[in-house]
Amino acid sequence: MDANDKIDDFRELKPLSCLWLVTEAQYLELNDTLTPVRHVISRFVLPSRMAVARYTLGYVEGFSDHYPFIHIPTLNLTTYNQSPELVLAILAIGAQYRYETRTARSLYQASRSIILERLQRGDLFPSTDSPARMQVCKSHMDQTRALLLLATYCSWHSNAGLMQEFSDYQSLIARSLRQSGLSEVTHQDTDNWGQWIEYETDRRTKFFGWILLSLQSLICNNPPLLLTRELNLRLPSSCQEWVARTEAEWLTATSRSPSPLMFKQAHSMHIAVPSEEHPGSGASPFADYILIHAVIQRIYMTHQISLDIHDQSLSSRDVEALEQSLNRWRYTWCHSAESVLDLHNSYGSLSFTSTALLGVAHIRLHCSLGQWRDLQSGDAATVAATLQQAPLPRRGPHLIYALLHSVHSLNIPVQVGISYLSRCKSFSWSVDHAICDLECAAFLSKWLQGVAHSHETQPLSARETRVIRWIMRVVREALMSQDETMHLSHEINDYELRMLTRTAKLLSYAVVKVCNSSWPMVGFIGQSLDRYAELLHGSLADGGRHHEGS
Incomplete structure (x- = not known):
């Protein structure tokens, strides 16, 4: 056996992800689909065959399970020959999940350029009386999916320019979804797998578009x-x-x-x-x-x-x-x-x-912090300052579900290991969770500040006492699990709540500090929480001077 035969043998050794290997013929076919739009993306070069396979796998492993609106078992990039912008958008998301941010941005820009060209030519929203209606519908839904992925890419970055581009996408998405039809008959059943995949994929695309717009409403109020x-x-x-x-x-x-x-x-x-x-x-x-x-x-x-x-x-x-x-x-x-x-x-x-x-x-239901976050500013200091200005929630039994869910949200990463998650796992769906963690951490912090200010005139209820002790256990474990915060853990030891003002203030700082991926928005939210924690830290000195006895 000569050297060339040995090389060929090694080429046949396929990894576990062999489903997403890209053959030379498929790669050439993908390149050919860009020919009709080459005048729009003249400087763009499709990444290597190995990179395309890697980014496809990145999309499948990092994104698709968490936002399942493209059918993965039958996914074949070469079938989107009429919608190269969708292929490029899929690869952009996958490249981001492989932390290859410069390539991800290049793929995003190429896909965006094609979408803008279609918009300028007037064929992004096809006429409903087109003679080739079925083909138009398929292309339109593929372009809608590309819009959703491009908008997702933008919304998960803290870059002000991309945030503005996301705003531009929102109206296009709403129009595209309405034009595709947001109603269906109840008896649309079929025994044909291919037809079912088309129905289900389009249905999930419409739902995901609605969710993406709703999520942005949640983030930006x-x-x-x-x-x-x-x-x-x-x-x-x-x-x-x-x-x-x-x-x-x-x-x-x-x-x-x-x-x-x-x-x-x-x-x-x-x-x-x-x-x-x-x-x-x-x-x-x-x-x-x-x-x-x-x-x-x-x-x-x-x-x-x-x-x-x-x-x-x-x-x-x-x-x-x-x-x-x-x-x-x-x-x-x-x-x-x-x-x-x-x-x-x-x-x-x-x-x-x-x-x-x-x-x-x-x-x-009880503490709408949306108007007090200003996430759309893209500035961590601004977010922290507006959070500090938010009023404190009114204490009472009506808050019990909100408190329990917030502490549970804090407890989950502590149980798994904060350092492990941040370095190894980082929650592939972490952007959604980053938003939820921000709400929960800010709410808990505000409630604890309210306890520090009002417990002398409004003594703790039995439920509130149990919640505070649970927070103490979770926070102490969290602080001890990270080298940079381990020194603070010894201060979380007032289980008898004899120094409640200082303990509540310390915990209001610690829950924010503890709640801190491949997406910059996650880092931006973490920076905002860090800035907010710094603002809270100044109040601890005042709490320390206030001596409380049993």
């Missing part, structure tokens, strides 16, 4: 561009159906899975007061994720019609109705067969994210 009432779609299918790799597997999974409800029907079961229907229990993780976003949007809209726009809490009547909605959502989540809380289960990420959003929903 802006009115949503698409309202819940505009959606009349069937909820996404089960995970087992979606991840089936063959038609036989899909048919088996379909026979075992209940038929998904229509979105409006499921949402109405959660918000009806009093509810005559029992909330459903067969929702998929993606469906649960959609339904908690729907309740959060309802909370946001309820705040907007409040007479006092600066009032953090809602009326007791509204709170009661919305808490019942959240309880019904919780029932649906708990009784859904695919709901899991396993950090190592990639298909469980949406279930995990949904519970984090449940905590945010409970906080928003």
